[in-house]
Structure formats: structure tokens, C-alpha cells
Amino acid sequence: MLNERKIKMAIDLRNKFKEIKILKDEPLSNYSWTKTGGKADYLAFPKNYQEAETLLKFANENQIPMTVLGNASNLIVRDGGISGLTMILTDMNDIHVDGNHVIAEAGAAYIEATKVAQKAGLTGMEFAAGIPGSIGGGVYMNAGAYGGETEYILESATVLTNTGNIVEMGHDDLDFGYRHSSIQDSGGVVLAATFKLEKGNKVLIQAEMDHLNYLRKSKQPLEYPSCGSVFKRPVGHFAGKLIHDAGLQGYRSGGAEVSTKHAGFIVNVDHATATDYLNVIKHVQETVFKDSGIHLQTEVRIIGKA
Incomplete structure (x- = not known):
């Protein structure tokens, strides 16, 4: 986004939305579950329907790119961050x-x-x-x-x-x-x-919830930041098994690693960047395809500038 447009946008946001918390050049690594991601030009925290509606209409009227985030759990934000206005809905939590x-x-x-x-x-x-x-x-x-x-x-x-x-x-x-x-x-x-x-x-009900959480804790690498399941389940197969069978558990690029506990997860083991994550994803897809002929599609949402 051009600097002069960013300045005008900053003035408009400051004047029109005094009741809404809006942060400038905010690192999205502060919010993503992978602890990676570049900066948002502007990150807004609407508290209700009306504020979200007003922000979206403002973005439409001014031809400003709008991105919406929830808990940023099954998400990778590229290291270049997100241009324009980003809404994160965590304050709408009733x-x-x-x-x-x-x-x-x-x-x-x-x-x-x-x-x-x-x-x-x-x-x-x-x-x-x-x-x-x-x-x-x-x-x-x-x-x-x-x-x-x-x-x-x-x-x-x-x-x-x-x-x-x-x-x-x-x-x-x-x-x-x-x-x-x-x-x-x-x-x-x-x-x-x-x-x-x-x-x-x-x-x-509580017993069933406790049982499922036990299974999750015993099988998934919850001790590390991650974006959850990275790949969709191919028809007739399990992504984790395909990755395991291809010998990819423990494969690392930078600080991102295919989990040794659950092959369907990529974990941040050492100050990973989003680029590290994307490099691992690409390598896993290429290797699994060579090994099995199956193309793994990402379940995780990947957004932002490279």
C-alpha cells in the first residue's frame, strides 16, 4: 500500500472509529497459534455486530483490503504480513x-x-x-x-x-x-x-469431554505452538500416516518441524517463521506425492504477503 494512502487511512480510522481498538503495524505473531506471521497494517478489535459492519463498509467504500481473523489457530500468516485493515473477532465472545x-x-x-x-x-x-x-x-x-x-x-x-x-x-x-x-x-x-x-x-457429558481431551493430549504435540492439523484427510487415507510412511517425521526447515509425536502436525520448535512452515509444507507435499502418488491438500488457511 502506498505511504500516502496509509497516512490517509490512519487519519480516517482515528477520526471515525474512536470507540474501536485499532493497532497500527501490529505483529500477527502475537495472535497466531504458530507464533509466526508478519505485521497487519491495521488490526481492529470490534466488540459487536455494528462495529464489524461499520469497519467492513468503511473498507469497501475506500477500496481497502479487508481480512478477518478468529482465534488464528488453524492459520498461517506469511512473513510479509497483511495489507489494509484486519479485523480480529476475539472481543466478540459472548x-x-x-x-x-x-x-x-x-x-x-x-x-x-x-x-x-x-x-x-x-x-x-x-x-x-x-x-x-x-x-x-x-x-x-x-x-x-x-x-x-x-x-x-x-x-x-x-x-x-x-x-x-x-x-x-x-x-x-x-x-x-x-x-x-x-x-x-x-x-x-x-x-x-x-x-x-x-x-x-x-x-x-464431562466424562466424554475428558476422554476426548485425554486422547488429544496423548496423541498430539500440544507442548509446542502449531496450527493444528495441516492437511485435509485424503479420501481413503490418513494424512498423518502418509507423512509417517514417507519418513518425514522430524523433518525440519528452520524452526518448523514435522512433529515426531503426530505426523499431521507441524510444530514451532525453535523460533520458526511462517516461511519455515511453508517450506516444510511444500517438502511434505512433494515427498508424499513421490512416495504414494497422493497430493496432500492444506487444511490450514494460508494468507498474507510473501
Whole structure:
């Protein structure tokens, strides 16, 4: 972005959005779960629907690139950072219960939503007890684990369209697939989600959550920063097994390494950069393809400038 445009943008942001926290040249490594990533020109923290809507309309009217982040867990931001205006929704994190429904704002942690459901004696969300992402990210990518997926329990989502309108989208409108929703195609922003659950036994719900978290802790390298599962599951195969069979566990570029505990994870073991991560991803894809003829597609979202 040209310097003069950045100056005008700074003046406009300062004058128009005094109630919204906006940081300039903010390192996104402070927010990403990999602890990597370049700077955002401007990073805004909307607290409600109206602030998010206002920011998006401002960006559209001024032809400023807009990027939206949730908990930045299943994400790699390139070392060149992100131009324009970036919204991070972590301050939009309300979660409440209404009958058999859990309603959560986009920036709320999926893990926290499972705790709220358990306390209310609602079952169906246990599979997400260890998913580190946000509610918005979970809907956006149809997050799932241990046989459960977001689409199984989602009733509707509140969405900010790319034209700046707030709409309600039902389950069928979201066109869910494996790690996919129609939000990825439309460029909209999930603001909140309503989950329909069933009445259950609090003790049994907690026991299932504890069991799944034990499995996650025993199998996944939670002791290191990572972006979670890097690759989608190929049809008829498991990405981790393909990577393991190709002899790639322990492969390292810079400070990023294919986990020796779970081959589907790339971990930050020594001050890795985003470029280190991308180098490992490329090497894994090339090696697995040579070894098995299968091309691994990334599940992790990769954004920003090189």
C-alpha cells in the first residue's frame, strides 16, 4: 500500500472509529497459534455486530483490503504480513444458553462453548472439547474431530455479507462439506452461531469431554505452538500416516518441524517463521506425492504477503 494512502487511512480510522481498538503495524505473531506471521497494517478489535459492519463498509467504500481473523489457530500468516485493515473477532465472545440451544459469538473459543453446554446439561458438542479455534472459524471450515462435525449441530449462523449486510443463514444455506462451508465461497464473515443440542447427563457429558481431551493430549504435540492439523484427510487415507510412511517425521526447515509425536502436525520448535512452515509444507507435499502418488491438500488457511 502506498505511504500516502496509509497516512490517509490512519487519519480516517482515528477520526471515525474512536470507540474501536485499532493497532497500527501490529505483529500477527502475537495472535497466531504458530507464533509466526508478519505485521497487519491495521488490526481492529470490534466488540459487536455494528462495529464489524461499520469497519467492513468503511473498507469497501475506500477500496481497502479487508481480512478477518478468529482465534488464528488453524492459520498461517506469511512473513510479509497483511495489507489494509484486519479485523480480529476475539472481543466478540459472548456465549449463552436458550433452552436446548447454545448461541455463541464468532470470537468465542469453541472449547469454551463446550464448557457452557456441559454446565447446561446439553449434549452433542463434546467432540469440540479440544478444538482450539473460534466459533466463527469452526463454522467457516466446518471444524470437526473424533467423528463429530460442526454441521451436525449447527442450526443457523449470523453472517456479515461481503457487501456489508447482516443476514441469518440456516444450516442448509451453508452448504457444508468436509472442512468447507459456503462462507468460504461468498467472502462473508460469521458473526455468531446457534447450535441445537439435546438434553443430557452433565456427568456423562464431562466424562466424554475428558476422554476426548485425554486422547488429544496423548496423541498430539500440544507442548509446542502449531496450527493444528495441516492437511485435509485424503479420501481413503490418513494424512498423518502418509507423512509417517514417507519418513518425514522430524523433518525440519528452520524452526518448523514435522512433529515426531503426530505426523499431521507441524510444530514451532525453535523460533520458526511462517516461511519455515511453508517450506516444510511444500517438502511434505512433494515427498508424499513421490512416495504414494497422493497430493496432500492444506487444511490450514494460508494468507498474507510473501
